[in-house]
Amino acid sequence: MDNKFFKNIEKKTGVSMNDVFELANSLQNANFKDEATVRSVVKRVSQMANKKVPKELEDKIVQSIVGGKEKMDIGTISKMLNDNKKK
Numbered sequence: 001m002d003n004k005f006f007k008n009i010e011k012k013t014g015v016s017m018n019d020v021f022e023l024a025n026s027l028q029n030a031n032f033k034d035e036a037t038v039r040s041v042v043k044r045v046s047q048m049a050n051k052k053v054p055k056e057l058e059d060k061i062v063q064s065i066v067g068g069k070e071k072m073d074i075g076t077i078s079k080m081l082n083d084n085k086k087k
Contacts, residue, residue: 015048023048038062 006017023044031037042061046053053061 014050019048032065033068035062035066038065 009020010016027041030041039058039062042053042058
């Protein structure tokens with residue numbers, strides 16, 4: 001990929017691509033049926049993005065992923081976050 005592309009993402013998100021790649025690598029063999037693992041991922045992503053995730057939203061994300069109701073992808077998580085903003 002183009003270095004300019006990554007720089008644009010870093011500029012827009014405030015998250016370094018090195019951090020994103022480290023997170024992605026750490027998730028490759030993660031057990032997303034384990035609640036503690038999923039909570040850890042949610043907390044890590046919220047710290048990286050410098051966004052507080054309320055306990056209620058964290059619980060909803062965790063239960064959706066662990067329970068297999070939702071697939072684990074950025075679209076699903078984004079939708080959950082946006083739905084929470086509307087309340």
